[in-house]
Amino acid sequence: MSGPESGLGSAKPDDRLLDEFLAGDSEMTRLYRETRAIAAPPPLDPPVLKIAQDELGRPRIVAAGATPKSPLLRWRLPLAAAATVVLSVSVLVNLQSDPELRPQAFEIKAAESVVPRNLDETLPPPVAAEALAASPASIPEPLPATPPPVIAEELRQDAMPQPEPQRPAAKLAKPPSASAPVPKKKVSAPPPPPAESEARARTAEKAETAGAAMRQQSDARVNFYAAQSEPSALDTAEQKTLEPNAWLARIATLLDEQKLEQASQECAAFQQRYPDHPMPEPLRACLPEPATAVPQN
């Protein structure tokens, strides 16, 4: 062992010697002061003083660099932007993949806004039909009364100008220059030759047929959603939360509307859900036979 503090073995250092040395009046200090005759060589002075003089001429950039920016601060904006993108994408993916997260009202509005816009705006009919056919995710399966996709096929075969859906049918009888949905700047143009006029009439007729079909399809979709929002005997989720009196009022409404089958189903469901709730006299007619025979209190 030859460590710095191990050269003296187990001998305890002299604390008194240390105290005298620290006080500056030890023999060691007095002896050492005899050796202080050595001074710094004079040739060392000019370089040091020149360094000090040159340093004064430099701009004080050390103070500005004394508080360097943290690396985290430099990445603050990119990190925030990346986090925003990741959050947005994950929310959108969840909304798209899970239908339960999408509110039904939003789907109805989306369906209502897609159909007329594609009919009225500048998209050509094939694009409109393909857009409708290619959006099953946002539009549910059509009802059986919905026109078949033949309409879309017709739209694909005939590239034609779009008729305005709100325009009355009487206007179709006007000359093709007025009835066809040509741009407004062509209205003042002279009437076309008879052959061209005839072709335009046929085109307008097809357009009207396609437009009517599209309107019918749109109406069917709207009716489908409206039917979904009407009270139904199979709407068990709503039944679970409906108050008994509100439920009975809805059954009475169904009876008033002569929807006897739905009213009967609602009565049976009500009886099953609330077996002890008294059934008002006017509504007992909709109960099944065993229920009407033994009303419960």
Place this chain on the structure above:
Amino acid sequence: MMAYQGGDMAAFEQLYRRHKDPLYRYLLRGSGREAVAAELFQDTWAALVGARNRYEPRARFSTWLYRIAHSKLVDHVRASPANLTGLEEVPEPVAPATERPEVVAEMSDLARRLLGALAGLPIEQRSAFLLKEEGELSLDEIASAMNVGRETVKSRLRYALVKLRAELSDVWP
């Protein structure tokens, strides 16, 4: 030093002339070579001048000066294979060949023996002794300059003093 921060070169010259000789002796007796001492001397002042804007008058100027000097001295000793013995072993005391002969000739025999014994101390003990004698630093200031604890400095000084006294035991029984 604050005046020099403000651009007063005369203030620096005053500081330099006050501290240059003790600093040079500290480096000379710490390194054991005149050439090394001269190089470390200039490096120390250059570092001090370059860091003048970071100086805050929370401690004495000499504490800051010797802290830089001690750091450069220890770095030099550790980087030099010839000086590794100064860190780990206690060499035999020899006459201080680095001292100028004409100056040494004027010293008493006892003073020459003291310098020889001092040169044989490990660098940490030698530096602690020199910081007290040349820098005139207190115990806490030595601890700050060496970046160690107060008790560590006391321990190094005790061992240094006992060793030096043992070398001069024929004079100081």
